[in-house]
Amino acid sequence: MGFFVLTNNPMVHERAASGIEVVFAAGGIKGVFECAARYIADGHRLLTHPLSGSVKPGETPYKSVLLAGEASPAMDDASARLISEAFAACDKFAERSAFWPAHTLRDLQMIDLSLIEGALESARCDGMQAQ
Amino acid sequence: MKLTLGKIHIQDIVFSDETKLENGVVHIDPSQLERKVLEDDKIATVSFDVAKPGESVRITPVKDVIEPRVKVEGPGGIFPGMIAGVDTVGSGRTHALAGMALVTAGPIVGFQEGIIDMSGLGARYTPFSQTINLVMVCTPREGIEAHEYERAVRMAGFRVATLLGELGRNVEPDEVREFETLDFVEGLHQFHDLPRVGYVQMLQSQGLLHDTYVYGVDAKKIMPTVLYPTESMDGAIVSGNCVSACDKNPTYIHLNNSVIDDLYAEHGRTLNFVAHIITNENVYLADKERSSNQTAKLCRMLGLDGVVISQEGFGNPDTDLIMNCKKIEAEGIKTVIITDEYAGRDGRSQSLADADAAADAVVTGGNANQVVTLPKMDKVIGTLDYVNKIAGASAETLQEDGSLVVELQVITGATNEVGFNTLSAR
Amino acid sequence: MEKLTVLHYINQFFAQIGGEDHADHPVEFFEGEVKGPGLAFMQRFGDDAEIVGTIVCGDGYFNEHHEETLESILAFVDRIHPDLVIAGPAFNAGRYGVACGAVAAAVQERLNIPALTGMYVENPGVDLYKDKTYIVSTKNSAAGMRAAVKAMAPLALKLARREPIGASCEEGYISQGIRVNFFEKQRGSKRAVEMLLAKLAGKPYTTEYPMPDFDRVDPQPALTNLSKATIALVTSGGTVPAGNPDFIESSSASHFGEYDITGVDDLTSGAYETAHGGYDPTYANQDSDRVLPVDVLRDMEREGIIGKLHNLFYSTVGNGTAVASAKAFAAEIGRKLVAAGVDAVILTST
Numbered sequence: 077m078g079f080f081v082l083t084n085n086p087m088v089h090e091r092a093a094s095g096i097e098v099v100f101a102a103g104g105i106k107g108v109f110e111c112a113a114r115y116i117a118d119g120h121r122l123l124t125h126p127l128s129g130s131v132k133p134g135e136t137p138y139k140s141v142l143l144a145g146e147a148s149p150a151m152d153d154a155s156a157r158l159i160s161e162a163f164a165a166c167d168k169f170a171e172r173s174a175f176w177p178a179h180t181l182r183d184l185q186m187i188d189l190s191l192i193e194g195a196l197e198s199a200r201c202d203g204m205q206a207q
Numbered sequence: 208m209k210l211t212l213g214k215i216h217i218q219d220i221v222f223s224d225e226t227k228l229e230n231g232v233v234h235i236d237p238s239q240l241e242r243k244v245l246e247d248d249k250i251a252t253v254s255f256d257v258a259k260p261g262e263s264v265r266i267t268p269v270k271d272v273i274e275p276r277v278k279v280e281g282p283g284g285i286f287p288g289m290i291a292g293v294d295t296v297g298s299g300r301t302h303a304l305a306g307m308a309l310v311t312a313g314p315i316v317g318f319q320e321g322i323i324d325m326s327g328l329g330a331r332y333t334p335f336s337q338t339i340n341l342v343m344v345c346t347p348r349e350g351i352e353a354h355e356y357e358r359a360v361r362m363a364g365f366r367v368a369t370l371l372g373e374l375g376r377n378v379e380p381d382e383v384r385e386f387e388t389l390d391f392v393e394g395l396h397q398f399h400d401l402p403r404v405g406y407v408q409m410l411q412s413q414g415l416l417h418d419t420y421v422y423g424v425d426a427k428k429i430m431p432t433v434l435y436p437t438e439s440m441d442g443a444i445v446s447g448n449c450v451s452a453c454d455k456n457p458t459y460i461h462l463n464n465s466v467i468d469d470l471y472a473e474h475g476r477t478l479n480f481v482a483h484i485i486t487n488e489n490v491y492l493a494d495k496e497r498s499s500n501q502t503a504k505l506c507r508m509l510g511l512d513g514v515v516i517s518q519e520g521f522g523n524p525d526t527d528l529i530m531n532c533k534k535i536e537a538e539g540i541k542t543v544i545i546t547d548e549y550a551g552r553d554g555r556s557q558s559l560a561d562a563d564a565a566a567d568a569v570v571t572g573g574n575a576n577q578v579v580t581l582p583k584m585d586k587v588i589g590t591l592d593y594v595n596k597i598a599g600a601s602a603e604t605l606q607e608d609g610s611l612v613v614e615l616q617v618i619t620g621a622t623n624e625v626g627f628n629t630l631s632a633r
Numbered sequence: 634m635e636k637l638t639v640l641h642y643i644n645q646f647f648a649q650i651g652g653e654d655h656a657d658h659p660v661e662f663f664e665g666e667v668k669g670p671g672l673a674f675m676q677r678f679g680d681d682a683e684i685v686g687t688i689v690c691g692d693g694y695f696n697e698h699h700e701e702t703l704e705s706i707l708a709f710v711d712r713i714h715p716d717l718v719i720a721g722p723a724f725n726a727g728r729y730g731v732a733c734g735a736v737a738a739a740v741q742e743r744l745n746i747p748a749l750t751g752m753y754v755e756n757p758g759v760d761l762y763k764d765k766t767y768i769v770s771t772k773n774s775a776a777g778m779r780a781a782v783k784a785m786a787p788l789a790l791k792l793a794r795r796e797p798i799g800a801s802c803e804e805g806y807i808s809q810g811i812r813v814n815f816f817e818k819q820r821g822s823k824r825a826v827e828m829l830l831a832k833l834a835g836k837p838y839t840t841e842y843p844m845p846d847f848d849r850v851d852p853q854p855a856l857t858n859l860s861k862a863t864i865a866l867v868t869s870g871g872t873v874p875a876g877n878p879d880f881i882e883s884s885s886a887s888h889f890g891e892y893d894i895t896g897v898d899d900l901t902s903g904a905y906e907t908a909h910g911g912y913d914p915t916y917a918n919q920d921s922d923r924v925l926p927v928d929v930l931r932d933m934e935r936e937g938i939i940g941k942l943h944n945l946f947y948s949t950v951g952n953g954t955a956v957a958s959a960k961a962f963a964a965e966i967g968r969k970l971v972a973a974g975v976d977a978v979i980l981t982s983t
Contacts, residue, residue, distance in 0.1 A: 127522030127560055128490040129413055130451040132616075142491070158526075161560050165522060168551045168576060183316035186353055187450075190414035191490055194427055198491035331816075402833045465822035477830055513833045515825045543829040545821055548842065554812035555764070562844045568832050569842040570825040573814045615814075626821025631841055632812045633800040 078145035079123055079199055081192060082115065084108050085138040087185035088192060096196065097145070104173070106166055108139040113159050119147035122155040123199060126162035128191045134169035136184040140192040142199060208298045209387040210437035213279075213380025214305040220257045220339050228374035231381075233307065235341065243366050244343065249359040251348045256588045258310075258340045262325045263585035266342055269321030269619045270311040270449050271364050272335055272457035275304040275371035278441060285372055286365050286442040288423020296441035297434075302375040305382075308338040308459055309371065311364040312589040313345045315357045315416065321452040321619045322581070322611075329581040332621040334628060335459075342588045343367060354415055361447055364458075386437050386471050388480065391509065398479035402512040405482045406436065406466050407502060407535070408625070409527055411448045411455060411519040412487035418447035419456075419519075421485060431486035431501040433509070436467045439483065451521055453575045453621040454547045460620070465627045466515050466545070481509055486531065488524040495527050503534035513541040517625045521549060521575075525560040536565045547572040547622035548632060552614070572622040573630040575615050583609030637682035637793040638715040641671045642706070642736045644729045647775075648689040656728075658691030660702050662709050670778055674719065677786035682793060686713055688736075692728035695735075696884055696910060703739050711744055717793035722751030722781040723758060725773040727885035730758025731953050738765035747792035751781050754807060757885055757953040764809040767792065808843075862976040865943035867966060869951030869959075870917070870924035870983040871909030872900070881950055883910025889949035889962045891969070894942075899928045911952030912983050924981055943975050951982055 080097040081088060084107060092098050101111035109126060116122065123142040133139075176184070216231055223234035237255045244253040258264040278284045281299015284291025310323065323335045330336035345363065347356045389397055410419040412426035419426040421444050434443065444461040467483065474480040486502045489495060506514055514535060518528040525546070532542050544566055548558035554574055591605075604612055615621040622630060645651055645658040647669035667675055668687045675684055688706055695702050710718060718740045720733035730752040737748035742765070751769040752758050759768055769788060771781035784805050791798060800815045801808040817824065824841075831838040856862050873881055879890040897904075900921035907917040907924060922928040930942045947966045951959070970978060 123492055124490045125492060125495070125523035125526055129417055130411070130455065130520045130522065132451070132521065164557060165549070165560050168549055168556045180316070183353060187316065187415050187417075190354070191417070192414075194412075194414045194489065195491040197427075198489060198494050202491075202493055402830075404829065404833075465820055466825065469820075469822045469826045473826060473830070478833075513829050515822075515829055541829065541832045543825045543832065545825050546842070548812055550812040555810065557845060558812060558842060564844055564846070566844050567840055568828050568838060569840045569844075570821045570828060571841045572821055574812045577814050623821070626823070626825050629817045629820050630814060631817045631821065631824075632814045633802040633808055633841065 079142050080145050081140055082108060082112055082143055083140035083192070085140055085185050085188045087182070087189045088140050091189060104137045105133045105139040106163070108141060109159055109162055109166070112141050112143065115143050116155045116159055117151055119149060119151055120144050121148065121152045122158055124192070124195045126159055127165055129187060131184065131187060132169045133166045134171045135173065136188065137173040138184055138188040140188055142192065142195050208435040208437055209385060210297055210440055211300040212384050212386065212440060213300065213302045214382040215302060215375045215378050216381045217304050217307040217339060220307060220341050226370070226374070228304070228378060233304065233371065233374065240343070240367055240370065243370055244345065244363045246366070247359045247363060249348050249351050249355055250345050250363060252346045253363070254344050256342045256344070258325050258342055258588060260325055260337055260339065264325040264588060265584035265586070266310055266312055266323040266340065266588045267321060267591065268312060268314055268589060269323055269452065270313070270315060270360055271446055272459040272619065273309045273364055273368040274459050274462050275307070275309060275368045275375070276442065276462065277302050277372035277376050279376055283441065285369060286445060289362070289420060289442070289445055290365050290369050293422055295438070296443055297437035301441055302378065302380055304371060304375050306338060308335055308340050309364060309368050310335070310340045310342045311345065311360055312342050314590070315360060315449070316353050320617045321449060322617050323619050324581055324584060327582040327584070328579055329618060332579070332615060332618045332630065334620050334623070344589055357415060357447065365445065386440070388435050388437065391481065394479055394481060398475060401477065401479040403481050403510055404470060404478040405484055405506060405509060405511045405514045406470055407484045407486065407506070407514050407516040407531060408464070408466070409516070409518040409524060409531065410444065410485055410487050411524070413490050416448065416450050417520070420445050420447055426487045427489055429485070429487060431484060431498050431505055433505060434483040434485060436471065436480060436483040439464055439467065444485070448519070451616055452619045453616045454520055454572065454624050456519055456623070456625060457620065460623065460625060460627055464625055466517055466625050470515070481511060488518070488520065488527045490523060495530060499527060499530035499534050502531050503538055506535050506540050507538045511540050515543050515545065517545040519624055522560050529561040529563045529566060533563050533565045543568040543570060545570045545572065545624050545626045547624050548574045549576055550574045552576050552578055570626055571632050572624050572626065572628060573615065573632045575622045577615045578612060579615060581611040581613060636680065637717065637790065638685045639674070639682050639717045639719055639789070639793065640686050640688060640710055640713055640715045641667070641674065641684050642688045642690070642718065642720040642733065643669050643671070644732065645689065645691040648687070650689065656691045656693030658689070659694050660688065660690040660705060663687045663689065664713070670722070670782065673778060673782040674786060677782055678790070681790055682716070685715060690732065692726065692732060695732040696728050699735070699910070703735060706736060707739060707743055710740055710746065715746065717789055718746055718748040719785070719789055720748065720750040722769070722771045722778070722785065723756060724771055724775055724777065725753040725756055727757050727953065727955060730756035731761060731884060734758040734762025734766060734768065738762050741766055747795065749785060749789050749792055751785050755955060755957065757955050759807055761953060763807050764811055767798070767806040769805055770807050856977055859939055860937055861940045863941045863943055863974060864930060864939050865970055865975040865978045866925050866927065866930065866946040866981070867978050868925050868946070868948050868981045870981055871907040871950040872905060872917070872921045872925040872948050873908050875904055875906050877906070877908045881908045881948070883908055883950060884952040884954070886950040886954045886958065889947055889966065892946055892948065893944060894927060894946055895944045897927060898931045900925060909950045909952055909983060924983060926979070926981070943973065945973070
């Protein structure tokens with residue numbers, strides 16, 4: 077069973093180790109969640125929690141999520157619930173990332189990359205193969 | 208394991224030509240401390256300042272808050288695995304410079320948050336308006352990577368705290384307390400008629416600016432395990448975490464964990480405080496399942512009747528919290544959980560990202576989205592550059608009269624989830 | 634210091650006009666008079682406040698003439714312009730609770746006059762109005778009148794004086810589902826340890842954050858063969874035969890109806906209507922298929938998409954109906970459907 081990274085973070089693209097499949101999602105965090113929701117509806121299970129990190133949605137425009145590469149015949153209820161609660165959480169925070177200068181955006185990309193790298197490490201230890 | 212903790216009440220901090228502790232006053236030779244910090248060439252400059260309770264001073268952005276301590280007797284030293292060696296700590300005698308704190312400040316990355324106001328409305332919401340703060344503001348060497356710089360500042364903070372703690376080694380403390388946890392078999396016999404209670408502490412463990420270290424080990428990598436409750440009093444658990452300001456635990460909180468304090472107050476009288484169980488909050492879902500399975504297993508193995516569970520941070524840790532609660536309750540062990548809330552500015556949104564009927568005993572540190580207006584302070588230690596852009600701030604944050612309209616999120620320790628404060632919500 | 638002025642809203646029962654048989658009593662204004670529980674309030678208020686008039690309305694009447702009644706009540710309140718309006722307390726009387734909540738909320742919102750009511754926590758009025766006005770928690774019958782007045786009076790005076798109102802647990806009103814921060818006397822960790830000790834000893838404790846009750850129901854496995862399945866229609870939209878022969882209430886329904894649609898292809902406007910008082914009935918009355926899609930299901934029957942449309946449909950009104958009642962209806966309807974060999978249900982609501 078493999079996995080892939082769904083992300084809108086250009087740094088994840090740049091720096092993800094070779095052999096890791098990265099799928100780009102357009103838009104802000106909600107854009108990533110919408111894309112994830114479609115994959116989940118198609119039977120791909122979430123491998124990471126969508127609300128990774130404590131930098132709030134809105135403060136950061138970046139989000140990376142790990143999904144199972146293979147689609148199961150039935151949708152995973154837990155994944156569906158997690159993504160719908162993630163949408164609800166977004167609505168509590170104001171969109172603020174327009175204020176950030178370029179170097180701050182890069183810092184936010186780095187934080188998101190660090191969060192997903194931790195998860196990639198766990199996925200590898202879990203016996204998951206990169207897709 | 209038994210620890211004697213002696214608190215030396217610090218009355219003031221002054222700059223001088225010699226670093227010493229005399230009659231409750233800490234004298235600082237800034238150049239000596241500067242040399243200590245700049246031992247690591249990743250830090251370009253450091254400056255020191257003092258902020259006292261009641262002053263019109265704002266410290267921002269805050270990275271960590273640390274209480275200086277020193278191991279006077281017994282194995283190991285403060286901050287094992289980080290500064291001291293890896294001997295098991297928590298026994299013997301330790302002195303603390305109480306009433307003061309070392310605050311590391313200055314941005315690690317370009318969006319950091321964390322405000323400590325020493326007076327005004329903001330002071331009501333942070334515990335660190337009550338401590339005399341020695342602030343060290345660092346700047347990075349050109350071209351340094353954020354990971355490396357974070358580690359450099361973190362370690363510099365511990366080095367300075369250790370240097371300051373050493374000042375208390377031969378000073379007679381103003382207040383001495385003994386904390387003793389009997390081993391399981393002895394405790395079971397001695398307190399056979401008391402309920403067996405444990406403290407499950409969830410540690411933030413997700414990545415850069417979101418990490419915690421236990422005896423120097425990244426908490427992301429640990430399996431849930433058992434500590435004596437006195438180990439964290441010697442700095443066995445330290446913070447690498449500074450997001451989000453309101454509900455992350457600075458090292459000061461780990462050293463002065465109020466759940467441990469309040470459980471010890473009842474120990475031997477109304478309950479048997481058996482153990483301190485630590486677990487993590489990884490982003491990877493299977494890790495959450497593994498850790499909560501193991502945590503519940505440990506609670507059962509220890510024969511616990513009840514636990515207090517505290518979490519750290521926002522969002523996905525709510526899932527760990529609910530998993531831990533459900534699985535422990537399923538073992539027939541009663542739980543009380545401590546959390547904070549993100550209920551939106553109007554207080555009408557769902558406070559937690561997860562929920563379950565099993566979590567029927569909740570203590571809350573308050574709604575972090577509550578908006579407050581912080582008055583202008585005469586002096587800023589650090590920089591206000593980021594304030595407009597930090598958590599809870601918006602284009603309207605900085606008002607014409609210099610006041611700040613922000614959410615509680617940005618105030619260091621405001622909605623602390625080990626129940627350190629009295630702020631709550633209904 | 635001048636006495637604060639209060640207007641009091643009560644129903645036909647507490648005004649001693651009559652019981653259920655007088656529920657259709659039209660709204661009446663008794664300027665300068667104190668009635669029923671108003672006397673208890675006056676005693677509690679002492680020199681601080683006085684009731685300067687009482688508004689009385691039958692619960693049924695308020696329900697059936699919601700808009701106009703509210704308008705005339707607001708006009709009266711506006712003319713007198715008291716410092717405060719108190720409604721009830723309504724205890725567990727559903728229509729009374731809804732009326733009290735509606736009056737208090739309207740007075741606050743439209744006249745900017747503070748208002749307060751009281752009712753039992755399960756009264757449907759609570760869910761509808763708890764975040765639109767202050768509702769003090771009372772016992773579930775008028776036997777709790779003394780305690781209710783005792784709890785309501787201090788909050789009433791605070792509201793009348795326009796003092797800031799604290800968190801629900803501080804002031805004694807039912808949590809509005811709006812989280813309000815405040816400072817406790819003890820720190821959180823101490824409160825946690827005390828809560829745990831109480832929980833371990835089997836003693837009562839109050840959680841500081843009640844978990845939202847999702848009442849999750851696991852979905853049944855999907856039908857394998859729709860073309861052989863018997864589908865039943867159930868609605869909380871209030872669809873009933875013309876004339877509402879079973880008198881299903883327009884709100885706070887106390888029962889459901891069971892209706893035979895053997896040979897009925899289409900719900901026509903002369904034969905069917907809606908009893909629901911919570912939405913504009915015009916379009917539903919024009920064509921009840923809009924709420925209960927009999928016509929579409931008959932088409933599907935003919936086309937072989939479904940096996941059969943069940944010959945009975947079940948209907949009630951969801952408007953302000955207590956959750957406990959809804960659960961009870963569902964259990965009974967469910968039993969009947971299972972006994973009749975129905976495979977699946979389409980549940981419509983409005």
